[in-house]
Amino acid sequence: MTRKEYIITAMDNYELQVDIAKKLFLQYDQGLLTEKFGLQAEENYLYLTYLNTPCRLCRKTGAVEEYKGTLWQECRQYSTVMTVYDLLCHNKGTTLPTLANRWCTVGTFIVAGVSETEDFTRKYAAFFDGRLDALWAACEALGGVFQERMAGADLTCKFPVTAFFSVLLQFWEGDEEFSPRVLLLWDQNTMDFMHFETTFYLQGDLLGRLKDQMEGLL
Numbered sequence: 001m002t003r004k005e006y007i008i009t010a011m012d013n014y015e016l017q018v019d020i021a022k023k024l025f026l027q028y029d030q031g032l033l034t035e036k037f038g039l040q041a042e043e044n045y046l047y048l049t050y051l052n053t054p055c056r057l058c059r060k061t062g063a064v065e066e067y068k069g070t071l072w073q074e075c076r077q078y079s080t081v082m083t084v085y086d087l088l089c090h091n092k093g094t095t096l097p098t099l100a101n102r103w104c105t106v107g108t109f110i111v112a113g114v115s116e117t118e119d120f121t122r123k124y125a126a127f128f129d130g131r132l133d134a135l136w137a138a139c140e141a142l143g144g145v146f147q148e149r150m151a152g153a154d155l156t157c158k159f160p161v162t163a164f165f166s167v168l169l170q171f172w173e174g175d176e177e178f179s180p181r182v183l184l185l186w187d188q189n190t191m192d193f194m195h196f197e198t199t200f201y202l203q204g205d206l207l208g209r210l211k212d213q214m215e216g217l218l
Helices: 003-025 030-037 078-089 118-128 132-141 196-217
Strands: 045-050 053-058 064-068 071-074 155-162 165-172 181-187
Touching: 003 078, 030 045, 030 078, 045 078, 053 078, 064 078, 078 155, 078 196, 118 165, 118 181, 118 196, 132 155, 132 165, 132 196, 155 196, 165 196, 181 196
Parallel strands: none
Antiparallel strands: 045 053, 045 155, 053 064, 064 071, 155 165, 165 181
């Protein structure tokens, strides 16, 4: 298999998983989800905000749609739809999970055979480096709430992923001694809201959206 064929196959697999997840979502009690997460509900849709983007889930097809300018469009981005589904469907209780309001690294939840995420975030740290003003603007565009700087970070920003779950991003610019660094912090009760794998989907989605926002400003 050539590299091009491999990429096409991988993309097809992501598309397939999105469609499987849509069908699985329809098996959940939508009334319970509406009450549990405080969602706005209409006959055909459930509404929520994800990373400052209005979203809705079709109650007949399970599709996740995003509001783009003046139109609703189905989102086929694997990391986005899998994060939205997992945030709504992972917890099997009838009431909203409780946040610990204490931050930790993803290493707190690491399972055997899974490493930290520094290798993944390094490319974003390199892109953010020297563009702090653009990163601030991108954070604001995604609904970020700036926090008091922690551990000497040049930027500390809390992102409401949804109305009921947030993550904390820290960024350090590089210098002669240290490379630039991005670190995402998680509530200690994160595993009550999502599977471990979803932390990677969400991290990639957030950092990718920040990069896209910055590219629009540069």
